[in-house]
Amino acid sequence: MQEHLIGNYSNLKGALFSEITVEKFIQEEIRHGRYDVVASTKNSLEKSSQGERKKALLNHLISQNPEYLVVDNVFGSLDTAAQIEIEETLTQLSCKIPIIQITNRKTDILPFIDDVYQLRDGKPVLLNSTETPKTLSQFKKFVETLPKAYRNDWETIAPLVKFNNVTIAYNDRPIVKDICWEIKPGDFWQLVGPNGSGKSTLLTLISGDNPKAFNQDITLFGVKKGTGESVWEIKKKIGYFSSEMLRGITRLDSVGNMIASGFFDTIGLYRVPSNEQIKIVQHWLRVFGMYKIRKQSFLSLSRGYQRLVLIARAMVKHPPLLILDEPTNGLDDCDVAILSELINKIANETDTAILYVSHRKEDKLLTPDFIYELTPNNEGSTGSIVVAS
Numbered sequence: 177m178q179e180h181l182i183g184n185y186s187n188l189k190g191a192l193f194s195e196i197t198v199e200k201f202i203q204e205e206i207r208h209g210r211y212d213v214v215a216s217t218k219n220s221l222e223k224s225s226q227g228e229r230k231k232a233l234l235n236h237l238i239s240q241n242p243e244y245l246v247v248d249n250v251f252g253s254l255d256t257a258a259q260i261e262i263e264e265t266l267t268q269l270s271c272k273i274p275i276i277q278i279t280n281r282k283t284d285i286l287p288f289i290d291d292v293y294q295l296r297d298g299k300p301v302l303l304n305s306t307e308t309p310k311t312l313s314q315f316k317k318f319v320e321t322l323p324k325a326y327r328n329d330w331e332t333i334a335p336l337v338k339f340n341n342v343t344i345a346y347n348d349r350p351i352v353k354d355i356c357w358e359i360k361p362g363d364f365w366q367l368v369g370p371n372g373s374g375k376s377t378l379l380t381l382i383s384g385d386n387p388k389a390f391n392q393d394i395t396l397f398g399v400k401k402g403t404g405e406s407v408w409e410i411k412k413k414i415g416y417f418s419s420e421m422l423r424g425i426t427r428l429d430s431v432g433n434m435i436a437s438g439f440f441d442t443i444g445l446y447r448v449p450s451n452e453q454i455k456i457v458q459h460w461l462r463v464f465g466m467y468k469i470r471k472q473s474f475l476s477l478s479r480g481y482q483r484l485v486l487i488a489r490a491m492v493k494h495p496p497l498l499i500l501d502e503p504t505n506g507l508d509d510c511d512v513a514i515l516s517e518l519i520n521k522i523a524n525e526t527d528t529a530i531l532y533v534s535h536r537k538e539d540k541l542l543t544p545d546f547i548y549e550l551t552p553n554n555e556g557s558t559g560s561i562v563v564a565s
């Protein structure tokens with residue numbers, strides 16, 4: 177960044193509040209057993225929820241008395257209460273030290289920010305007070321319909337998910353209590369609840385990644401948990417996208433190959449797709465208007481388009497259940513609108529059930545059939561069903 181933009185801070189002690197920093201501390205825990213940042217639950221960062229991690233990181237950084245702070249995607253993964261709390265903390269801190277905010281959503285600009293710069297053609301341009309930041313891409317409606325079902329042998333599986341009085345605790349600390357919830361084919365569900373209420377815990381019970389599922393009355397894709405089904409069989413029936421996936425992708429796959437890899441449940445293509453599979457990939461590329469750039473590197477795409485491609489990757493096998501975990505975290509307003517449009521389109525045009533988890537206000541752009549809400553209390557979060565308006 178240019179010196180005139182933020183001043184010369186090279187001799188000052190700075191700190192970075194970002195998901196990258198969270199990840200670095202988690203790596204220190206895993207590799208070197210160093211637990212410098214502890215959440216309010218006394219859990220390590222690795223065992224904490226997304227929101228708990230961010231709150232713990234900010235407290236830690238402030239305790240180190242930085243002389244300036246850079247904050248990146250401040251509100252990502254935070255529930256409304258935590259957003260207000262962190263905004264207040266940063267507002268107070270801004271009276272003592274300079275704060276530089278990086279954001280791609282104008283609604284996230286903190287109230288104490290004096291000057292707003294926008295990167296245009298790689299150069300920071302100062303916006304005057306009446307100008308609002310331009311979004312980077314123009315929102316276009318998807319015109320073409322989505323590909324038809326690739327296979328029909330999954331059509332009769334029901335219920336997709338059934339929890340009967342599911343209760344989970346970690347080290348005697350109750351997390352969720354007496355959860356009764358059923359997801360039927362074609363349903364569009366939104367899962368909501370404050371940070372730490374157990375949303376990810378429920379997702380891991382569904383995706384087969386949580387060993388605690390075995391003592392519980394859980395039915396997945398018509399099969400009772402613990403009666404011999406393999407995690408691999410479960411994963412084959414789930415299309416999954418989380419904004420966290422993007423951080424782990426370093427392979428140089430083309431856009432087309434990235435979508436095709438969804439047929440084989442890999443991220444990146446290691447096998448040769450059939451002609452039928454190639455046709456389905458080409459269909460998805462046309463839906464996105466990306467056919468011409470199908471051979472371009474996936475990593476060269478903008479963040480918003482990378483997510484469209486990864487959702488197509490999750491959908492090509494036409495799974496009975498699509499899980500979208502915080503899919504819009506870190507996106508600008510325009511990309512959020514495009515992504516929401518795609519998710520509504522999948523709900524309207526396919527028989528795949530959708531389970532969508534997010535805290536953000538853009539949820540208003542979505543049209544779920546039902547909302548499952550987790551409400552924390554001392555004995556573990558309880559769940560209730562809200563019929564969406």
Ligand SMILES: Nc1ncnc2c1ncn2[C@@H]1O[C@H](COP(=O)(O)OP(=O)(O)OP(=O)(O)O)[C@@H](O)[C@H]1O
Nearest residue numbers: 223224225226227228346371372373374375376377
């Ligand atoms: N392996 C674990 N060991 C101990 N505690 C855990 C473990 N995994 C999760 N927890 C705790 O369980 C609680 C629920 O976590 P979970 O990640 O399910 O919440 P969440 O609703 O997804 O939160 P967020 O919105 O902040 O991501 C948190 O308090 C977390 O610290």
